[in-house]
Amino acid sequence: MTRAKAGRRRQRGTIDRLPSGALRVRVYGGQDPVSGKRNTLVEVIEPGPRQEARAEAARTRLLNAVDEQRSPRTSATLDQLLDRYLETLDVGATTHRAYTRYLELHVRPFLGRAKAGAVGAEALDSLYAELRRCRDHCSGSAKRVDHRTSRDHECDDRCRPHRCRPLAPATIRHIHFVLNGAYSRGVRWRWVSVNPVQFVSPPAKPPPDPQPPSAAEAARLLNEAWRDLDWGALIWLFMTTGARRGELCALRWSNVDLDSGTLTIRRAIVQDGRALQEKDTKTHQQRRLALDAETVEVLRDHRERCEERARALGVELRPEAFVFSLAPDGSASLVPGSVTQRYSRMAVRLGLDTHLHNLRHYSATELIAAGVDVRTVAGRLGHSGGGVTTLRVYAAWVSEADQRAASGLGSRMPERPAGPVSDIERVRREPRSARERLAVELLERVESGAVSVGGHLPAVKTLATQKGLAPSTVHRAFELLREWGVLVGAPRERPKVGAFPRPVDDVGAVATDDGAHRRQIESEVGPAESYFSVVVRGPDGSRYPARVVAGSLEHPGTFRAHLLGIARVEDPRNTDAGDSWVGQYEIAVVPIVGKAEPIVFRWG
Template sequence: MGLKEGGKRDRRHVASLRRAAVVRMVRELEEQRDAGIRLAGGRTMTVEQWLEHWLTAIAVRRLRPKTYENYSCNVRRHLVRLLGHHRLDRLQPEHVEAAWGQLSAEGLSPATVLLNHRILSRALTVALQRGRVARNVATLVDAPSAARGEVQPLTAAEARRLLQSAKDLPNGARWSVALALGLRQGEALGLLWDAVDLDAGTLTVRRALQRRAWQHGCAQPCGRKRAVECPQRRGGGLVLVEPKSRAGRRTIKLPDALRDALRSHRAWQAERRLSAGNVWEEGGYVFCQPNGRPIDARRDWLDWKALLKAAGVRDARLHDARHTAATLLLQQGVAARVAMEMLGHSQISLTLGTYSHVVPELAQDAADRIGAALWG
């Protein structure tokens, strides 16, 4: 079959009670060799062993840290538990179907089951490319369907009540940015003053704030089970990362009221910096803690819930502030293409698909406009 990595000949052996079966298996090996699709020889791997190798040696170099952490969690919590004991080259579509059925029976959401399907399919695609398997069995199984949840934005009146209640809060402009521009949580918390031009009235999204998991930094096992407790831990905490896609890097025009709010916020922050003295840690963050350090996503979420309660507004997810901004943009007649660019969507179908509840209003407005243009 050629040569192994060490230069030794790669010999394969087949056996059967019937001559015809042996001839067929030999011809299959010869076809694979001639086509350059040699299955890896030597000790067979289990699905668990391949997934661990794929995670630590391949995926870690291609995925964003947050995505990698999510993949690792699902692989070790679900895929290894349900499929890890199978031999990699003997994994069957029925095994995969049974695993997805088990996850659904355990109460996992369709979105989580679909994510596990995509992770397995990607890992098996790499295994196929490297000759570990003859086919990707995940492609032979219908992917689980995950229906998009219905968007529940706040009304314009509710948004105004929130802005009124947030006006006198330490980082009150944080919620103006969320409700007026639709910035994602990480984009708002990772916003730096060098990305805000108040004279030109623009805000540029260049980074996002994320919390990464800590890794052990000790050469020898330190005895701590959790990496966060390692004396030489590394690579974790709050960090600034690049936006996920090219569309995420965007420049947005600021409404005049928001520009004034940010100008007042900057003046307030300068006073806070002086009063903090040596305690202040300058990071250039637009929204920060009293000592200048970035705000953790958990703290930000608690502040949002407290704001909803103070304003007497119904409970809502933090991401609903972004949905509110998008819905208000479309309701005000802003072109879907412009709204797409402001929100950082990569495709206009994502914008219109997510906010399909506004489409009937837009269609009626378009009908009224064309009617007025032609018939007065």
């Protein structure tokens, strides 16, 4: 009875003869854990000697492979293997966090509960195909919407129909390398008998495509960054050194030698969640960079600003202080993520499609264009390739070649602005919000004489209705005018227009418009050697519109008489025909063309 039942037992696997004469061996391999499809192992045996025996051997081999997957050496799941591997993985906190996130989103949902030994090459190929199809792993059948947030909200144009986007090839390669490392350890630990990842090919490595900003784009970025001098110094150093983001955040004043013009990169700042940690550089190597003369001046000016802020608050700027810090004493470093976000916002504001890491590409490109050898470039950027032995000895890079590299890059940097741009000048040139645009419009009304000194601007509600703005926006525009000195008065009183000096942007244009005034001055004092901006300040602290005058301080008597005439004209309340009233006034004379020093005339 037993033998009869055994004879009627269904044979596992089939061997079929094809029309070509070949034999096709088919063995059921279970269900694909990713796609859910039936998995069949197929092998074709070409005609030849002992064809039937070779086909039977192939069927036996495929059956053993299926049995090995169904009954692996251990019952441990892939989740358990990955957990154990991540415990032993020695990488940085940021890298470890990225690997963990990749596995949580793209591997564990499909293969995590499967036995580690039961995952074969075909299952991994199906996983990679799914990652190339849609990074969100949608079902592909039902219509869905990608909402801008997971919280309760009113949908707008940012909530759009779902569109499948593949995972980036570089991310799939990272997942492949993590799985390969986990299975390699699993073979060593005897959890599995074979590493299936070695039979799977990851996506091809994308070709290098550095996109550094052009020289014109770099100049625009720097000009925008210099509106905040500390931020401008940081972006300047990114371009000239090519250092990594975390390396410049970890830079301390003890690592900067302005006398010899060198900078030593020893540590880096990494962000682990909300906590900041200081660690070795990415290549675990220190390097010393030579600085060009202009970069040394940038750091020297930045140091003076830091020391001035520290003295103003009664704290000390110690050598261990961070070079770039929001703390007055430099005790805390910048947050690397915040630096990247601020740079991205600045690039978007300028209409540029670039990110912070591209400044490393910019530095390398400019150095190579300047004729610096690749080995020296690799040393400055801290790449571990390009002469590893020499790169480990950081002192060797303070050499003639490195100095040529620093000088070559410094000569190609855009010029720094002559001085900081005031807030009012920045808003005049490029208002960025409705509040600033309204403030500029109201300022132009005052300067044109549409609203006289002591008068009132339209009411907040009236302006809000006329301009289609919220009352809070108008209030904020008024506060900006208060900061500029255009509006004066107690906080709870209706503000009135105070005396406000008219800015002079183009000396030539002003002088041309006032040609008769120039000819009068030249007839009194001769040809002009310097132009001066003259501001009259009254006894109540009010200032009257600035005037541009030409004159020579070699004739102080004639120049003084002319200044008195300006003061008398600029004060509309003055009715005294003599000069006794002048003792109550202060006349500031600031040179705007020429080499004369600023002076202040007082009479009394």
